Amino acid sequence: MDSIDAVLTTHPPRFDEVEAAAIGGDVFGVVADGAVNLGSERDQTFLLTSSRAPAAVLKVSNSAESTANLDMEALVVAHIARVDPSLPVARPLMHLAAADPDAPLSYRALVGASQAHWCRAYPVIPGRLRCNPSELSDRAVIAWGETVARLARAMRGFSHPSAHRVLPWDLKAVPMVRGMVAAIRNPEWSTAVEQVLDRYDTAIAPRWESLRAQVVHGDLNVDNAIVDDDGMISGIIDFGDMSHTALITDLASVIDSLVLDRTGDDSFRIARLVLDGYQRVTPLEADELLVISDAWAARAAAGIAIGSWRSAEGLEDPEFAERDLVRLYAVLRRILDTGFDEAAQRVSGISPMRSRDELIRRREDVFGPAAEPLTYDEPLLAHHASGVWMYDANGDRFLDAYNNVPCVGHAHPRVSEAIARQSRLVNTHLRYLHPTAIELAERLLATCPAGLDTVLFVNSGSEANDLAWRLATHVTGRRGALCTHFAYHGISEAIAPMSPEVLYKQQHSDHVERWRPADAYRGEHLDASQFVEALARLESKELPPAAVMLDGILQSDGVQVLTPEYVRDLARRTHEAGALWIADEVQGGHGRTGEAMWSFQRFGIKPDFVTLGKPMGNGHPIAAVITRREFLEDFADATVIFSTFGGNPVSAAAGLAVLDVLEDERVLPRVAAAGQMLRTAVRDATRDVSCVGDVRGMGLANGIEIVGPGSKTPDPVAASNIKNAMKRNGVLIGTTGAAANVLKVRPPLAFTEREVPVFVDALVASLRGLDLAE
Numbered sequence: 001m002d003s004i005d006a007v008l009t010t011h012p013p014r015f016d017e018v019e020a021a022a023i024g025g026d027v028f029g030v031v032a033d034g035a036v037n038l039g040s041e042r043d044q045t046f047l048l049t050s051s052r053a054p055a056a057v058l059k060v061s062n063s064a065e066s067t068a069n070l071d072m073e074a075l076v077v078a079h080i081a082r083v084d085p086s087l088p089v090a091r092p093l094m095h096l097a098a099a100d101p102d103a104p105l106s107y108r109a110l111v112g113a114s115q116a117h118w119c120r121a122y123p124v125i126p127g128r129l130r131c132n133p134s135e136l137s138d139r140a141v142i143a144w145g146e147t148v149a150r151l152a153r154a155m156r157g158f159s160h161p162s163a164h165r166v167l168p169w170d171l172k173a174v175p176m177v178r179g180m181v182a183a184i185r186n187p188e189w190s191t192a193v194e195q196v197l198d199r200y201d202t203a204i205a206p207r208w209e210s211l212r213a214q215v216v217h218g219d220l221n222v223d224n225a226i227v228d229d230d231g232m233i234s235g236i237i238d239f240g241d242m243s244h245t246a247l248i249t250d251l252a253s254v255i256d257s258l259v260l261d262r263t264g265d266d267s268f269r270i271a272r273l274v275l276d277g278y279q280r281v282t283p284l285e286a287d288e289l290l291v292i293s294d295a296w297a298a299r300a301a302a303g304i305a306i307g308s309w310r311s312a313e314g315l316e317d318p319e320f321a322e323r324d325l326v327r328l329y330a331v332l333r334r335i336l337d338t339g340f341d342e343a344a345q346r347v348s349g350i351s352p353m354r355s356r357d358e359l360i361r362r363r364e365d366v367f368g369p370a371a372e373p374l375t376y377d378e379p380l381l382a383h384h385a386s387g388v389w390m391y392d393a394n395g396d397r398f399l400d401a402y403n404n405v406p407c408v409g410h411a412h413p414r415v416s417e418a419i420a421r422q423s424r425l426v427n428t429h430l431r432y433l434h435p436t437a438i439e440l441a442e443r444l445l446a447t448c449p450a451g452l453d454t455v456l457f458v459n460s461g462s463e464a465n466d467l468a469w470r471l472a473t474h475v476t477g478r479r480g481a482l483c484t485h486f487a488y489h490g491i492s493e494a495i496a497p498m499s500p501e502v503l504y505k506q507q508h509s510d511h512v513e514r515w516r517p518a519d520a521y522r523g524e525h526l527d528a529s530q531f532v533e534a535l536a537r538l539e540s541k542e543l544p545p546a547a548v549m550l551d552g553i554l555q556s557d558g559v560q561v562l563t564p565e566y567v568r569d570l571a572r573r574t575h576e577a578g579a580l581w582i583a584d585e586v587q588g589g590h591g592r593t594g595e596a597m598w599s600f601q602r603f604g605i606k607p608d609f610v611t612l613g614k615p616m617g618n619g620h621p622i623a624a625v626i627t628r629r630e631f632l633e634d635f636a637d638a639t640v641i642f643s644t645f646g647g648n649p650v651s652a653a654a655g656l657a658v659l660d661v662l663e664d665e666r667v668l669p670r671v672a673a674a675g676q677m678l679r680t681a682v683r684d685a686t687r688d689v690s691c692v693g694d695v696r697g698m699g700l701a702n703g704i705e706i707v708g709p710g711s712k713t714p715d716p717v718a719a720s721n722i723k724n725a726m727k728r729n730g731v732l733i734g735t736t737g738a739a740a741n742v743l744k745v746r747p748p749l750a751f752t753e754r755e756v757p758v759f760v761d762a763l764v765a766s767l768r769g770l771d772l773a774e
């Protein structure tokens with residue numbers, strides 16, 4: 001046990017009250033006629049009184065205490081006062097012989113004849129010491145967490161050579177308390193302590209080097225904090241345990257202290273409240289959250305071991321120590337009975353990964369039969385993702401060539417940070433003035449042709465189309481609509497009829513007519529005749545069109561590459577028919593084609609409405625309608641447009657971050673190049689593969705059409721088999737088209753030329769594995 005700091009093995013000083021009062025007066029000029037011994041583990045602390053009223057606090061240090069440690073304490077308090085002067089930290093008084101307030105020596109004086117001790121004096125902070133933690137209100141508990149975080153934040157820039165000492169209750173030194181376990185008299189307690197120490201070795205030790213570290217207070221608990229009548233910390237005292245260690249040490253310490261005497265589940269609730277308060281100031285990193293409950297357990301275990309050892313060594317009154325040990329063991333028992341993993345989840349809220357089969361069953365139970373089925377024969381249990389890679393619960397990674405929503409890449413730090421930062425600041429709605437949505441609207445308008453001058457924010461592509469449709473019917477006074485044969489535009493009652501992809505025949509509505517878009521692979525419908533016929537059908541039903549809705553990359557219709565002439569012709573006919581054009585950019589927008597920000601721009605048309613969704617917030621829900629002011633003027637006389645979440649500051653921050661990344665990473669040219677290379681490489685690799693009928697696309701919106709050998713007959717079974725084989729070969733794709741025979745290759749725009757060979761290798765392996773390579 002030689003590595004233990006000598007202050008722990010040396011008996012505390014033994015001054016009496018009269019001597020203490022005399023020191024106060026002689027050394028620090030405190031007028032005191034009495035003193036009360038407040039008791040302390042290693043030192044002596046006295047409340048000096050004058051006519052029974054508190055006058056000052058006198059602290060007599062252990063004879064083994066180093067002056068460097070004492071100076072570090074004086075320096076840190078001065079540091080904290082500079083950084084966060086509102087923190088209620090006890091600042092020492094200068095002694096009478098001192099002149100320089102910046103010199104740490106001004107705050108300590110040597111007293112005692114036979115045995116020399118350093119003394120310090122502090123002003124009295126009003127409030128109560130050693131409050132009963134179980135009486136603290138929830139509000140006070142949260143405030144404790146906040147104060148602890150503020151204290152650590154104020155100490156962040158402080159350093160001192162003495163801080164690199166080792167004290168046994170420091171989280172980093174917990175393994176050394178193994179040597180004290182033999183002193184624990186109760187065998188159940190020692191078994192429990194050992195279990196926690198084992199857990200420390202497997203859960204904390206391997207992460208130790210990567211946990212954020214700095215100089216921290218080290219022992220923030222009810223013994224070292226003075227509270228006001230509301231239980232709020234009004235004084236932080238005793239920096240005698242500070243050291244350079246993991247940041248979460250203080251948090252573990254305060255949780256350990258505040259859960260004392262709480263029963264049952266309440267301990268975990270209190271721990272969570274402390275954590276909430278802490279994270280209002282300093283959000284924890286993922287690893288810190290993972291180990292916080294283990295750190296709490298480790299503090300409790302160390303407390304039992306150290307307390308037992310000190311009382312066995314005669315350094316503490318065994319009866320006094322025993323009372324604390326019983327309370328600490330109750331805490332430990334609760335963690336052990338709950339189980340370390342479950343306790344970790346209850347404190348941090350991070351849910352453990354469940355088994356795939358269990359989740360599939362529970363999903364069916366709660367989502368019911370109408371929910372879209374899971375993709376792939378062996379559904380992916382997504383654990384985390386980054387850029388174009390998704391990882392399952394086993395750590396297996398998959399090249400994501402399917403998901404368009406994380407447009408600038410899964411978990412892009414710019415977007416994640418923007419969301420987190422704004423949600424910490426304020427999230428409200430557009431009835432309050434806030435810059436984010438206004439800036440986002442301005443940035444979006446700057447990407448649009450003149451005339452599109454107004455932005456309305458909503459929350460999903462469906463809502464955007466719904467609102468555009470509502471405005472179109474209002475403006476034109478009509479009810480007819482046109483969409484492509486197998487379109488999907490959304491889920492709402494108004495838009496579902498324009499989403500034939502998910503409609504049964506009997507659900508088709510009279511007021512919606514469909515046309516088959518140009519299919520260059522089969523050389524079909526290359527002119528506007530299908531569209532003209534659909535228009536005529538509407539007119540014949542006396543349902544003239546209010547709007548035409550087009551997804552410019554035709555994702556649901558099998559990814560068709562339309563020519564500008566063709567679409568311009570349709571747009572002209574639409575306007576001639578008195579209808580409005582809704583460019584649905586939910587799929588094709590935000591640079592998907594690599595040619596322009598919006599897919600309608602490749603056709604050179606001027607839509608009346610542009611609807612945005614999916615990629616707009618990189619996964620965070622936000623959507624918009626961009627339209628012309630004139631359409632809203634009459635509408636505004638009748639009603640207002642308000643969506644509670646539409647354009648809220650957090651969503652808008654996500655939207656802005658996406659636009660920033662698209663610019664900063666020069667995403668559009670990268671998309672164009674990657675798409676070009678992908679199509680060329682797939683064509684080259686499948687030249688002799690008869691089931692691959694066509695490889696087409698724009699930028700990173702691509703389709704690979706799977707057909708019967710020697711024909712152009714769609715083969716949905718082969719397409720589905722290839723999709724599942726690709727998953728087994730580590731690449732995620734989907735299928736699309738009216739016949740479900742087109743492989744949908746629509747990766748996050750973080751997909752670059754580097755990923756092309758990975759994709760092509762998996763495709764070739766999948767075709768070979770299915771005997772489709774010929």
Ligand SMILES: Cc1ncc(COP(=O)(O)O)c(C=O)c1O
Nearest residue numbers: 460461462488489490551586587
């Ligand atoms: C082209 C298109 N428009 C609109 C929507 C509807 O968007 P949301 O699912 O966000 O309501 C979708 C969704 O897949 C879509 O693909």
